Amino acid sequence: xxxxxxxxxxxxxxxxxxxxxEVAAQFERPVxxxxxxxxxxxxxxxxxxxxxxxxxxxxxxHIDTGHxxxxxxxxxxxxxxxxxxxxxxxxxxxxxxxxxxAEETGPNASRNRAQTVTLLDALExxxxxxxxxxxxxxxxxxxxxxxxxxxxxxxxxxDPKNQRPELWNLFNGRKxxxxxxxxxxxxxxxxLDVWQYIALENIDIPSLxxxxxxxxxxxxxxLLAKSPYIQLREGxxxxxxxxxxxxxxxxxxxxxxxxxxxxxxxxxxxxxSSRITERGARADDKRSEAAMEDRKKEGYF
Amino acid sequence: MDAQTLLQNYHTSELLRFTTxxxxxxxxxxxxxxxxxxxKAIFEDxxxxxxxxxxxxxxxxxxxxxxxxxxRAEREQGITIDVAYRYFATPKRKFIIADTPGHVQYTRNMVxxxxxxxxxxxxxxxxxxxxxxxxxxxxxxxxxxxPHVIICINKMDLVDYKEDVFEEIRTTFMxxxxxxxxxxxxxxxxxxxxxxxxxxxxxxxxxxxxPTLMYLLENVYIGSDNNHIDARFPVQxxxxxxxxxxxxxxxYAGRLASGTLRVGxxxxxxxxxxxxxxxxxxxxxxxxxxxxxxxxxxxxxxxxIDISRGDMIVRANNRPQVSQDIDLMICWLxxxxxxxxxxxxxxxxxNAVRCMIKEVTYKIDINTLDRNTEDxxxxxxxxxxxxxxxTKPLFFDSYRKNRVTGSLILIDEATNVTVGAGMIV
Numbered sequence: 001x002x003x004x005x006x007x008x009x010x011x012x013x014x015x016x017x018x019x020x021x022e023v024a025a026q027f028e029r030p031v032x033x034x035x036x037x038x039x040x041x042x043x044x045x046x047x048x049x050x051x052x053x054x055x056x057x058x059x060x061x062h063i064d065t066g067h068x069x070x071x072x073x074x075x076x077x078x079x080x081x082x083x084x085x086x087x088x089x090x091x092x093x094x095x096x097x098x099x100x101x102a103e104e105t106g107p108n109a110s111r112n113r114a115q116t117v118t119l120l121d122a123l124e125x126x127x128x129x130x131x132x133x134x135x136x137x138x139x140x141x142x143x144x145x146x147x148x149x150x151x152x153x154x155x156x157x158x159d160p161k162n163q164r165p166e167l168w169n170l171f172n173g174r175k176x177x178x179x180x181x182x183x184x185x186x187x188x189x190x191x192l193d194v195w196q197y198i199a200l201e202n203i204d205i206p207s208l209x210x211x212x213x214x215x216x217x218x219x220x221x222x223l224l225a226k227s228p229y230i231q232l233r234e235g236x237x238x239x240x241x242x243x244x245x246x247x248x249x250x251x252x253x254x255x256x257x258x259x260x261x262x263x264x265x266x267x268x269x270x271x272x273s274s275r276i277t278e279r280g281a282r283a284d285d286k287r288s289e290a291a292m293e294d295r296k297k298e299g300y301f
Numbered sequence: 302m303d304a305q306t307l308l309q310n311y312h313t314s315e316l317l318r319f320t321t322x323x324x325x326x327x328x329x330x331x332x333x334x335x336x337x338x339x340x341k342a343i344f345e346d347x348x349x350x351x352x353x354x355x356x357x358x359x360x361x362x363x364x365x366x367x368x369x370x371x372x373r374a375e376r377e378q379g380i381t382i383d384v385a386y387r388y389f390a391t392p393k394r395k396f397i398i399a400d401t402p403g404h405v406q407y408t409r410n411m412v413x414x415x416x417x418x419x420x421x422x423x424x425x426x427x428x429x430x431x432x433x434x435x436x437x438x439x440x441x442x443x444x445x446x447x448p449h450v451i452i453c454i455n456k457m458d459l460v461d462y463k464e465d466v467f468e469e470i471r472t473t474f475m476x477x478x479x480x481x482x483x484x485x486x487x488x489x490x491x492x493x494x495x496x497x498x499x500x501x502x503x504x505x506x507x508x509x510x511x512p513t514l515m516y517l518l519e520n521v522y523i524g525s526d527n528n529h530i531d532a533r534f535p536v537q538x539x540x541x542x543x544x545x546x547x548x549x550x551x552x553y554a555g556r557l558a559s560g561t562l563r564v565g566x567x568x569x570x571x572x573x574x575x576x577x578x579x580x581x582x583x584x585x586x587x588x589x590x591x592x593x594x595x596x597x598x599x600x601x602x603x604x605x606i607d608i609s610r611g612d613m614i615v616r617a618n619n620r621p622q623v624s625q626d627i628d629l630m631i632c633w634l635x636x637x638x639x640x641x642x643x644x645x646x647x648x649x650x651x652n653a654v655r656c657m658i659k660e661v662t663y664k665i666d667i668n669t670l671d672r673n674t675e676d677x678x679x680x681x682x683x684x685x686x687x688x689x690x691x692t693k694p695l696f697f698d699s700y701r702k703n704r705v706t707g708s709l710i711l712i713d714e715a716t717n718v719t720v721g722a723g724m725i726v
Binding site: 003004005006007008010011012013014015017018021022024025048049050051052053054055137138144145163164165166167168169170172174175176187188190192193 | 313314315316383384385386387388390394395397409412413416417523524527529537538540541542544546547550554555556561583584585586593594595596597599610634646648649651704705708709710712717718719722
């Protein structure tokens with residue numbers, strides 16, 4: 001705090017809190033998307049700080065693919081109870097049963113894409129006008145051009161060529177009926193910032209992020225955890241490895257990395273010296289070079 | 302990067318935001334690629350992806366520029382169509398690059414990238430020297446009051462690393478810059494392609510004694526980039542828990558736009574003009590003695606006053622201007638030209654009002670800086686001086702004094718799109 005300067009984590013924190021408060025002030029029915037991953041945990045922590053001593057003026061929304069890690073759901077429920085936060089859960093399973101989206105089949109089947117349908121339905125059902133997400137611009141090329149306040153048309157779609165200019169800290173949340181916004185309060189954070197902040201603030205995270213032994217299968221260079229949702233192909237077999245997860249998503253597409261990091265210091269060291277991006281371990285982004293861009297246009301997170 | 306150093310330094314590391322400007326061929330993407338590559342911010346899988354992409358287009362070398370060309374539409378057309386944000390860190394600082402393209406929509410994009418920047422990097426091709434576009438970029442940097450401007454004279458390898466080429470460009474540029482309001486300006490001879498003076502000191506230019514680009518980015522003094530004098534606290538959100546534990550808590554949440562506030566300070570609330578003292582400055586469970594820009598905090602006051610979003614808390618003896626008639630420089634961002642006499646929605650700090658365009662004073666010829674009082678048509682990418690009248694008074698400072706309370710945006714009420722960026726004179 002010398003010479004009235006904030007360190008970079010405190011400056012990012014101040015910016016994110018400002019954005020979250022803007023959402024609460026400008027919109028009538030905002031929600032904060034929560035997946036149980038580290039980015040949404042940090043975003044939630046920032047929201048708590050933004051409104052303390054009051055409770056959050058909006059609920060959290062979790063789109064449950066039905067393919068979550070057990071540890072993630074347990075962590076989520078404990079966190080909601082401890083903080084007295086309102087949580088809405090909507091299930092991809094329900095969208096599939098209602099015939100709104102077909103289940104993918106085959107050895108690489110995933111509900112990653114299907115969850116967009118459930119998400120858009122949930123936003124409509126809850127009449128949400130702004131959904132905050134934990135997306136970061138450093139994650140992926142298509143995210144690098146995302147605004148803090150990202151406008152979506154009445155079909156929930158993103159038009160990357162026609163984004164609103166975003167200047168200074170003036171966030172334009174005006175919209176027509178039926179349209180909504182996606183807001184990304186931690187846009188300017190990198191993976192390393194998130195980990196450093198978790199250490200700085202001593203934030204609790206799911207055990208999946210720390211080293212543990214688990215049965216996995218190596219497929220196309222990605223280590224996938226054993227689960228009922230993954231069928232082995234010919235020549236593949238489960239094997240025990242010492243791993244941890246750098247990101248947490250669906251069990252069908254979240255890749256593990258071999259690691260013995262059992263503390264935040266170890267994790268930060270590992271991230272700082274890592275030579276592969278965290279999304280590099282996700283099978284959903286490997287599908288094509290423009291995979292994320294395509295999913296985002298459809299209304300993905 | 303040494304992980305241990307990085308780990309130890311995160312308590313002191315600062316954030317520097319910079320924007321890059323240059324035309325299509327002067328090597329801007331290569332320079333950014335070089336900064337990312339030499340600071341080890343490029344990962345193996347990203348490198349793998351651009352190697353494959355380079356091969357597909359039939360390029361001979363790995364094209365570092367592909368790292369910064371984000372969207373598929375752009376990759377196909379080979380141009381960058383929007384502002385893209387890039388990140389890298391050294392043990393001293395974390396950097397956010399707002400990478401803006403140099404083609405047709407340059408003004409709109411550069412203004413966007415420049416609005417939050419501490420520094421601007423302007424690239425000049427050593428073979429071509431100062432061209433019209435260089436001057437436009439310098440003008441925008443000056444208009445947006447970017448505190449530090451760094452002129453990178455690139456492709457020095459193609460002019461045999463000659464000192465006189467560098468000196469001539471510097472002299473020409475300084476002649477032009479005399480007409481501008483740039484506070485801090487630096488010149489560096491570099492070769493982004495070969496890496497001279499970007500991260501590593503060049504061995505080919507002994508005549509240059511100044512810092513490398515990376516050294517400058519790590520060390521340029523940004524401590525006075527924020528206004529630390531005029532305390533301005535736009536109220537963003539009122540926090541009223543009404544809970545058993547905090548039955549009477551009434552906090553005013555916001556981010557200090559500038560200056561400092563301390564517990565016990567005598568303050569005035571605008572527009573009501575009521576005065577009170579600061580009872581506490583809260584940040585989560587901590588009670589701070591003081592707050593400074595750009596901290597996000599929550600203030601409580603000694604007296605019960607009706608305060609809502611859009612109000613501004615300031616010191617009794619240092620007040621902003623309060624007026625409905627405002628004189629500003631406008632940069633137009635939309636294909637649909639500004640309508641004289643037209644009405645627009647306006648956002649300024651946490652205030653949302655409506656306004657009418659009363660008069661176009663002049664339009665600036667961005668190439669000559671001449672003021673045109675004949676042609677007052679303000680279209681896409683045009684910059685002009687205008688007068689507006691707002692439906693309610695705004696509390697503001699001149700943009701030159703305060704980049705937060707001096708800036709505003711205009712919004713088309715029919716489409717809700719942001720169409721103008723205003724800097725109050």
